[in-house]
Amino acid sequence: MSVGVYIQVPxxxxxxxxxxxxxxxxxxxxxxxxxxxxxxxxxxxxxxxAPSVDTVYVGGGTPSLLDPAALARILDTLRRTYSAEFSExxxxxxxxxxxPHKAAAWFSSGFNRISLGAQSFEDRELQAAGRMHRREDxxxxxxxxxxxxxxxxxxxxxxxxxxxxxxxxxxxxxQLLRVFPEHVSIYMLEIDEGSRLGRExxxxxxxxxxxxxxSDDAMAEFYESASARLADAGYEHYExxxxxxxxxxxxxxxxxxxxxxxxxxxxxxxxxxxxMRWANVHEQARYVALIERGxxxxxxxxxxxxxxxxxxxxxxxxxxxxxIDFERIARDYEPHLSNLILTVRERxxxxxxxxxxxxxxxxxxxxxxxxxxxNEVLVQLLG
Ligand code: SF4
Numbered sequence: 001m002s003v004g005v006y007i008q009v010p011x012x013x014x015x016x017x018x019x020x021x022x023x024x025x026x027x028x029x030x031x032x033x034x035x036x037x038x039x040x041x042x043x044x045x046x047x048x049x050a051p052s053v054d055t056v057y058v059g060g061g062t063p064s065l066l067d068p069a070a071l072a073r074i075l076d077t078l079r080r081t082y083s084a085e086f087s088e089x090x091x092x093x094x095x096x097x098x099x100p101h102k103a104a105a106w107f108s109s110g111f112n113r114i115s116l117g118a119q120s121f122e123d124r125e126l127q128a129a130g131r132m133h134r135r136e137d138x139x140x141x142x143x144x145x146x147x148x149x150x151x152x153x154x155x156x157x158x159x160x161x162x163x164x165x166x167x168x169x170x171x172x173x174x175q176l177l178r179v180f181p182e183h184v185s186i187y188m189l190e191i192d193e194g195s196r197l198g199r200e201x202x203x204x205x206x207x208x209x210x211x212x213x214x215s216d217d218a219m220a221e222f223y224e225s226a227s228a229r230l231a232d233a234g235y236e237h238y239e240x241x242x243x244x245x246x247x248x249x250x251x252x253x254x255x256x257x258x259x260x261x262x263x264x265x266x267x268x269x270x271x272x273x274x275x276m277r278w279a280n281v282h283e284q285a286r287y288v289a290l291i292e293r294g295x296x297x298x299x300x301x302x303x304x305x306x307x308x309x310x311x312x313x314x315x316x317x318x319x320x321x322x323x324i325d326f327e328r329i330a331r332d333y334e335p336h337l338s339n340l341i342l343t344v345r346e347r348x349x350x351x352x353x354x355x356x357x358x359x360x361x362x363x364x365x366x367x368x369x370x371x372x373x374x375n376e377v378l379v380q381l382l383g
Pocket of ligand 1: 016018023094
């Protein structure tokens with residue numbers, strides 16, 4: 001089986017108020033040593049290499065800040081190190097960082113998919129969220145990407161940004177449909193202590209406009225409305241947060257939801273070989289220092305035990321609209337978890353009778369009209 005490769009680039013120009021990722025604003029002088037460290041980590045990983053790599057995803061952070069030559073060097077290192085038959089090579093990009101020169105260089109080095117962090121087409125929402133771009137930048141970025149040849153563009157929106165209203169949300173979705181990207185991701189705003197906005201929302205205050213976050217019900221309504229409009233426009237809803245035109249589902253991200261192997265390189269990158277999971281150190285300066293002196297950047301290595309693997313089959317697999325093959329899972333885990341499987345069968349029956357889950361052929365899935373409460377369904381299912 002071919003594996004996916006994820007490259008983490010943890011640099012941003014500024015910190016968005018809602019962001020809870022391990023990313024930072026650092027001097028541009030750090031970019032080159034970081035890219036060199038990623039190349040070295042790839043080269044030295046070959047002893048644990050899977051036979052071939054078919055998808056690459058360069059995410060962040062804002063990888064489009066790197067010099068295109070550094071990104072090309074990373075891809076070349078992967079080609080030299082692994083048996084690479086790349087079918088999908090994605091670069092995450094922020095709209096304001098895109099220039100014709102960069103886009104042309106990305107395309108010629110092999111990137112064939114761009115994931116554009118649009119988030120909203122309303123300038124007031126973008127500004128309050130601390131984003132650097134405005135709606136004109138999104139249109140300009142898409143025009144540039146199309147002009148140099150990109151035919152697979154993904155656009156993200158966030159439901160629940162401060163100041164978002166029903167009207168402004170519908171306007172953003174309309175603008176997105178006007179752009180008509182091949183792929184769309186819609187995320188619900190996450191409220192937790194990992195972001196300035198999340199903390200303010202939990203503790204009170206208005207500096208980051210936490211007092212202007214739409215209610216949970218409004219967010220769910222935004223999601224449902226966008227889902228219906230995307231379906232009408234010809235997009236297939238294939239994962240809770242993701243829609244694609246025919247054949248445009250993200251091949252790389254499908255590997256995560258299907259528990260297929262992937263290798264991660266860079267600070268904080270995670271890997272899974274089918275049995276073990278591991279993660280690199282988060283702090284980028286420490287990551288570079290470790291790699292430069294020939295040490296491993298890995299930490300948190302763990303063997304995935306049957307109970308955890310069983311839970312992952314549901315937590316990850318049920319994110320897909322096509323669901324999971326429950327009988328296959330029951331067979332695979334029967335030797336270790338026979339009692340738990342019996343319990344889960346009973347819970348599935350109950351969740352089906354109350355309309356939260358469905359079985360179609362061999363596939364068990366969360367009912368499409370209950371996706372906004374998928375976390376609650378999973379808690380009821382797995383306890
Ligand atoms: S949301 Fe994206 S662009 Fe904004 S700080 Fe986080 S990683 Fe960077």
